[in-house]
Amino acid sequence: MAKNKQTVFDWEGKTQSGAVVSGKMPATNANIVRAELRRQGIIAKKVKKHTEPLFSFLRKNKIQAADIAIFTRQLSTMIGAGIPIVQSLEILAQGQENEKFQILLNNIKQDVESGNRLSVALSKYPKYFNPLICNLIDAGEQSGSLDIMLDKIAAYREKIESLKGKIKKALFYPTAVIVIAALISSGMLIFIVPQFAEIFKSFGADLPAATLMVIKISEFMQSYWYVILGAIVAIFFAIKKGREKSTTFAYRLYKYFLKIVVIGPILKKAAIARITQTLSITFAAGMPLIEALQVVAGSAGNLLYTEALTRVKDDVTSGQSVHAAMHGEPLFPAMVIQMIAVGEESGTLEFMLSKIADFYNEQVDNAVNSLSSLLEPVIMVVLGVVIGGLVVAMYLPIFRLGGVVSG
Numbered sequence: 001m002a003k004n005k006q007t008v009f010d011w012e013g014k015t016q017s018g019a020v021v022s023g024k025m026p027a028t029n030a031n032i033v034r035a036e037l038r039r040q041g042i043i044a045k046k047v048k049k050h051t052e053p054l055f056s057f058l059r060k061n062k063i064q065a066a067d068i069a070i071f072t073r074q075l076s077t078m079i080g081a082g083i084p085i086v087q088s089l090e091i092l093a094q095g096q097e098n099e100k101f102q103i104l105l106n107n108i109k110q111d112v113e114s115g116n117r118l119s120v121a122l123s124k125y126p127k128y129f130n131p132l133i134c135n136l137i138d139a140g141e142q143s144g145s146l147d148i149m150l151d152k153i154a155a156y157r158e159k160i161e162s163l164k165g166k167i168k169k170a171l172f173y174p175t176a177v178i179v180i181a182a183l184i185s186s187g188m189l190i191f192i193v194p195q196f197a198e199i200f201k202s203f204g205a206d207l208p209a210a211t212l213m214v215i216k217i218s219e220f221m222q223s224y225w226y227v228i229l230g231a232i233v234a235i236f237f238a239i240k241k242g243r244e245k246s247t248t249f250a251y252r253l254y255k256y257f258l259k260i261v262v263i264g265p266i267l268k269k270a271a272i273a274r275i276t277q278t279l280s281i282t283f284a285a286g287m288p289l290i291e292a293l294q295v296v297a298g299s300a301g302n303l304l305y306t307e308a309l310t311r312v313k314d315d316v317t318s319g320q321s322v323h324a325a326m327h328g329e330p331l332f333p334a335m336v337i338q339m340i341a342v343g344e345e346s347g348t349l350e351f352m353l354s355k356i357a358d359f360y361n362e363q364v365d366n367a368v369n370s371l372s373s374l375l376e377p378v379i380m381v382v383l384g385v386v387i388g389g390l391v392v393a394m395y396l397p398i399f400r401l402g403g404v405v406s407g
Contacts, residue, residue, distance in 0.1 A: 007027065007028070007029075007049055007050075008024055008025070008049070008050040009024065009025050009027055009030060009033045009047050009048065009049055009050060010022070010023075010024055010046075010047070010048055010049075010050045011023060011024070011025060011033055011037060011044055011046065011047045011048075012044075012045050012046040012047075013037055013042040013043050013044040013045050013046075014042065014043050014045065015041060015042055015043075015078075015081055015082070015083055016041050016043075016082075017081045017082045017083075018081075021042060021078065021083075021091055022095060023091055023092070023094040023095025023096075024050055024094055024095050024096070024097070025037075025094050030047040030048075033047050034047060040087055040090070040091065041083075041087070042091075062098075062100065063098065063100055063101045063104065063128055065157075065161060065164070066161055067098065067101055068128055068129070068157065069154065069157035069158050069160075069161050071092060071101075071105070072133075072150055072153050072154040072157055073151075073154035073158070074092055075088055075089070075092065075150055076147055076150035076151040076153075076154050078091065078092070079146055079147040079150060080147040080151070085112055085118055085146075086109055086112055086113050089105055089106075089108060089109035089112065090109055092105055093105035093106045093109060104125065104128065108121045108122065108125075111124070117138070117141050118137055118141065118146070119134050119135075119137040119138035119141055122134050122137060130298075130299060131295060131298065132278065132282070132295045132296075132298075132299050133153060135282075135285070135287060135291075135295065136149055136152070136153055136281065136282070136285045136287075137149060137150070137153070139285040139286055139287065140285070143286075149285065152281055152284060152285075153281070156277060156278070156281045159277055159357075159361065160274060160277065162361075163270055163273055163274060163361065163364065166266075166270065166364050166365060166368045167266070167267065167270050167364075169368050169372070170263060170266050170367070170368045170371055171263065173371060173372060173375040173379070174263070174375065176379070177375065177378065177379045177382050177383075180379075180383065181382055181383055181386045181387075184383070184386070184387055185386055185387070185390065186221065186225075188387070188390050189214070189217060189218040189221045189222075189390070190218070190221050190222055190225060192394075193214060193215060193218035193390070193394065194218060194222065196215075196394045197215050197218065200215075200397055207396075207397050208393075208396045208397060210392075210393040210396060211393050211394065211396050211397055213393070214390060214393040214394065239253070247303070250303050251303050251304065251307075254302055254303050254304050255304060258304065262367075262371055262374075265367065266364060266367045266368065266371070267302070268331070269360045269363045269364045269367065270360075270364050271300065271301065271302045271305045271331075272332070272333070272336060272356070272360045273356075273357050273360035273361045273363075273364060274299075274300065274301055274357075275296055275300055275305060275309065276336070276353045276354075276356040276357040276360070277353075277354075277357035277361075278295075278296045278299055278300075279292060279293075279296050279353050280350050280353035280354040280357060282295060282296065283349060283350040283353065284350055289316060289322070290313060290316060290317055293309060293312060293313035293316060293322075294310075294313055296309055297309035297310045297313060304331060305331060308329045308331050308332070311325075311328075311329065312325040312326055312329065313325075315328075321341075321344055322340055322344060322349075323337050323338075323340040323341035323344060326340065336356055339352050339355070339356055340352060340353070340356075
């Protein structure tokens with residue numbers, strides 16, 4: 001007998017505690033979905049066939065950091081609503097459009113079902129759940145406040161992802177200027193300039209130096225465009241691999257980025273925000289100071305700050321206070337060190353670190369917005385100079401010919 005074909009259904013419902021949940025479930029019909037949800041203690045409000053969004057085939061089946069942040073928030077809400085961990089993981093897995101993430105959550109669910117704690121199950125996937133997150137979840141499990149800890153982790157991950165988004169936005173504008181100028185210039189040199197060159201051959205007169213230079217560049221681009229493109233791609237991948245494989249290269253690269261005008265200060269502020277935010281949540285979880293500094297050093301996101309924090313940790317291990325250890329590190333601003341000193345002396349270090357993180361998050365936000373406003377006219381000027389320069393160089397012979405005719 002032929003097996004009934006299964007269809008994926010989108011569903012939405014409420015748990016017995018009133019929490020709104022949703023997800024996806026494969027089944028032969030909607031009634032089976034409703035019956036399965038009832039078995040899980042969920043009252044189905046809406047069940048309909050799943051339809052893929054337009055251009056969904058363009059999306060990569062890759063687990064993003066944002067996916068992990070959303071998962072943490074959803075898991076926190078479900079556990080806080082009284083849904084058992086295994087059932088929460090099952091619901092979240094069914095609700096995933098990303099097949100790879102769905103498989104990951106099902107594997108974690110099976111681990112927890114077999115008797116492992118959630119922190120142990122997550123630690124098997126360090127690519128997605130770093131030691132910091134696993135240690136915090138372990139602390140939540142041991143203290144019986146897993147839902148509260150997950151909520152703090154979710155808030156932390158959301159702030160870190162927001163910070164990453166701001167950095168990407170800051171780097172996007174200068175990159176966009178370079179790429180757009182390069183594309184337009186290349187298009188003109190390869191397709192438009194050769195047509196002008198053919199016209200100039202019929203003039204039978206010497207061409208201006210600027211026009212000759214542009215024509216020579218155009219001829220080079222036409223003959224060796226694939227070499228230039230290959231060199232650009234090779235340099236890009238060489239930098240990427242060099243950063244991954246060579247600590248020395250990565251260190252010099254980070255050092256160079258921190259020296260770039262406007263961009264460097266934004267990267268420094270973002271690093272301080274990330275470090276203090278991470279330290280704050282580790283203290284909130286009751287993690288020992290030395291262990292917290294070690295974990296934060298590993299998740300600083302910048303090799304220069306990782307090495308600086310490692311030195312701070314070594315100094316604290318030898319008996320110094322955090323602010324005294326940071327005094328010898330030029331990467332940490334005086335205001336940060338002073339506020340940490342106040343926090344240590346008053347016993348409010350966690351609160352003070354959170355305030356520092358909020359301050360620098362706001363500083364990054366303001367700096368990125370200012371950069372956007374500043375670069376808008378710069379983009380117009382750069383494009384005007386590059387494209388205008390090419391146009392003027394091409395029309396110079398025509399202007400000269402017009403002058404000769406009128407004379």
